[in-house]
Amino acid sequence: MKRSALVKNIKQKKSFLCIGLDSDIEKIPTHLLKEEDPVFAFNKAIIDATHDLAVAYKPNLAFYESRGIAGWHSLKKTMDYLRQFQESVFSIADAKRGDIGNTSKQYARSFFEGGDAGLDFDSVTVAPYMGIDSVSPFLAFENKWVILLALTSNEGAFDFQFIKNEESGLYLFEEVLRKSSTWGSKDNMMYVVGATKAEMLGTIRKHIPDHFLLVPGVGAQGGSLQAVADYGMNDDCGLLVNSSRGIIFASKEKDFAEKARENALEVQEQMAAMLTEKGII
Amino acid sequence: MKRSALVKNIKQKKSFLCIGLDSDIEKIPTHLLKEEDPVFAFNKAIIDATHDLAVAYKPNLAFYESRGIAGWHSLKKTMDYLRQFQESVFSIADAKRGDIGNTSKQYARSFFEGGDAGLDFDSVTVAPYMGIDSVSPFLAFENKWVILLALTSNEGAFDFQFIKNEESGLYLFEEVLRKSSTWGSKDNMMYVVGATKAEMLGTIRKHIPDHFLLVPGVGAQGGSLQAVADYGMNDDCGLLVNSSRGIIFASKEKDFAEKARENALEVQEQMAAMLTEKGII
Numbered sequence: 001m002k003r004s005a006l007v008k009n010i011k012q013k014k015s016f017l018c019i020g021l022d023s024d025i026e027k028i029p030t031h032l033l034k035e036e037d038p039v040f041a042f043n044k045a046i047i048d049a050t051h052d053l054a055v056a057y058k059p060n061l062a063f064y065e066s067r068g069i070a071g072w073h074s075l076k077k078t079m080d081y082l083r084q085f086q087e088s089v090f091s092i093a094d095a096k097r098g099d100i101g102n103t104s105k106q107y108a109r110s111f112f113e114g115g116d117a118g119l120d121f122d123s124v125t126v127a128p129y130m131g132i133d134s135v136s137p138f139l140a141f142e143n144k145w146v147i148l149l150a151l152t153s154n155e156g157a158f159d160f161q162f163i164k165n166e167e168s169g170l171y172l173f174e175e176v177l178r179k180s181s182t183w184g185s186k187d188n189m190m191y192v193v194g195a196t197k198a199e200m201l202g203t204i205r206k207h208i209p210d211h212f213l214l215v216p217g218v219g220a221q222g223g224s225l226q227a228v229a230d231y232g233m234n235d236d237c238g239l240l241v242n243s244s245r246g247i248i249f250a251s252k253e254k255d256f257a258e259k260a261r262e263n264a265l266e267v268q269e270q271m272a273a274m275l276t277e278k279g280i281i
Numbered sequence: 282m283k284r285s286a287l288v289k290n291i292k293q294k295k296s297f298l299c300i301g302l303d304s305d306i307e308k309i310p311t312h313l314l315k316e317e318d319p320v321f322a323f324n325k326a327i328i329d330a331t332h333d334l335a336v337a338y339k340p341n342l343a344f345y346e347s348r349g350i351a352g353w354h355s356l357k358k359t360m361d362y363l364r365q366f367q368e369s370v371f372s373i374a375d376a377k378r379g380d381i382g383n384t385s386k387q388y389a390r391s392f393f394e395g396g397d398a399g400l401d402f403d404s405v406t407v408a409p410y411m412g413i414d415s416v417s418p419f420l421a422f423e424n425k426w427v428i429l430l431a432l433t434s435n436e437g438a439f440d441f442q443f444i445k446n447e448e449s450g451l452y453l454f455e456e457v458l459r460k461s462s463t464w465g466s467k468d469n470m471m472y473v474v475g476a477t478k479a480e481m482l483g484t485i486r487k488h489i490p491d492h493f494l495l496v497p498g499v500g501a502q503g504g505s506l507q508a509v510a511d512y513g514m515n516d517d518c519g520l521l522v523n524s525s526r527g528i529i530f531a532s533k534e535k536d537f538a539e540k541a542r543e544n545a546l547e548v549q550e551q552m553a554a555m556l557t558e559k560g561i562i
Contacts, residue, residue, distance in 0.1 A: 062387035068398030106343035117349030131437020156412020164447040
């Protein structure tokens with residue numbers, strides 16, 4: 001998907017909501033377990049109930065891989081189903097990959113190519129530790145995106161991401177932003193910035209005023225949507241805010257899709273107000 | 282596998298060779314393409330021809346994932362086949378995973394659990410950027426190992442791994458060693474250290490004298506085995522040196538397994554001399 005299409009979808013849907021498909025088979029409603037593919041049945045119902053409210057979906061690869069081959073079938077079917085919404089929905093493989101060049105090229109093929117084997121995602125999350133040649137093979141695919149980890153929402157973010165560079169006086173996550181933003185552009189790179197550190201968004205916007213940010217951690221992880229919008233929004237919105245458990249596991253009963261829609265609608269209405277306030281819609 | 286068993290295997294086989302199963306379907310001998318599962322047939326032949334010379338095998342996940350569900354079948358079959366050698370062969374999922382705690386826990390299940398879904402590897406490579414809670418879920422599995430990225434062999438290693446911490450004066454990769462070595466022990470953690478930077482092994486050994494190192498980059502990536510042994514070997518050997526393309530793609534003809542054995546034998550003989558020189562065997 002092109003950046004212009006993503007921005008158009010945000011304006012039309014009055015939403016910058018990304019729904020995380022962390023579809024843990026142990027947490028989905030038990031009545032689905034009689035389905036041939038319970039996880040796909042769950043994802044399909046969630047997508048059907050929310051695709052007018054969300055601009056993006058983000059399957060978390062770990063929840064599929066942990067089920068082995070069966071999990072890859074559920075993921076492949078989910079992506080095949082999402083294809084009908086490819087003009088209106090941006091897809092994110094939350095996979096945190098990254099390896100030497102020839103290996104990252106293979107990962108890029110896994111996530112970006114279509115056909116029998118490929119998953120045809122719009123984007124993939126990538127870890128920055130190994131540097132430029134672990135990232136650039138993903139950028140070679142047209143209209144596909146790298147979403148690079150910058151400042152994550154977890155406790156362990158403080159272990160290394162706040163190490164201050166003796167030479168520049170910048171934190172490691174700022175070095176990641178500064179250096180990697182020259183590898184691609186605002187048209188094929190985004191950054192992961194955790195909502196639990198929303199006050200850092202001002203610093204982040206100094207380095208990358210125009211890039212989109214993927215913001216996890218609103219809801220279950222404790223971040224505030226208002227703070228994210230206050231500090232992080234730019235003229236194109238520039239935000240995709242993810243919610244996983246708060247939406248997909250809103251109910252464990254037969255009404256799970258309806259309840260997911262209710263919760264997604266609540267978030268979307270807050271987002272519409274923020275977009276209006278900022279003059280974007 | 283326990284550390285004591287790994288050390289015993291190194292002494293018995295007089296080898297610290299890890300063979301990388303970067304089994305690219307586009308590079309394996311073409312006569313195998315008529316097999317039901319060409320990549321598994323290739324891996325099986327390589328394992329059969331070399332398992333007395335190698336102490337570890339390292340499938341590179343990207344080359345399996347890029348083939349989608351068919352690739353996961355090849356990987357699963359390879360791991361099921363390797364199980365007969367579980368006492369004598371250490372297995373490494375070269376996957377470079379790492380995510381927030383509940384997600385890393387799922388990845389750990391994918392790689393460490395057995396049964397229908399799990400792959401039952403002895404170890405998995407993990408990226409350190411997200412810190413402690415991205416690593417510790419892997420350490421909760423008994424007799425399983427984290428192999429954490431420290432100093433990688435690629436060009437991009439210079440982008441962030443050599444950032445010097447203003448407070449400590451240490452490089453980022455040294456901070457990774459120093460901090461993460463308290464999360465586990467020499468009995469469940471190893472580190473990836475690229476052979477192209479063998480001169481840095483002295484520095485690395487100051488931080489982690491006792492841990493095993495997984496060393497890629499000998500051969501195709503230009504590193505020297507002698508330099509790795511000189512700077513990196515400790516009293517338990519403490520090294521697993523990986524070779525992928527130099528062994529598995531030694532020939533593209535019907536003699537590929539025989540040629541792989543010849544090349545593995547050459548490396549093993551060099552390793553035996555180094556182990557003898559060091560007084561380990």
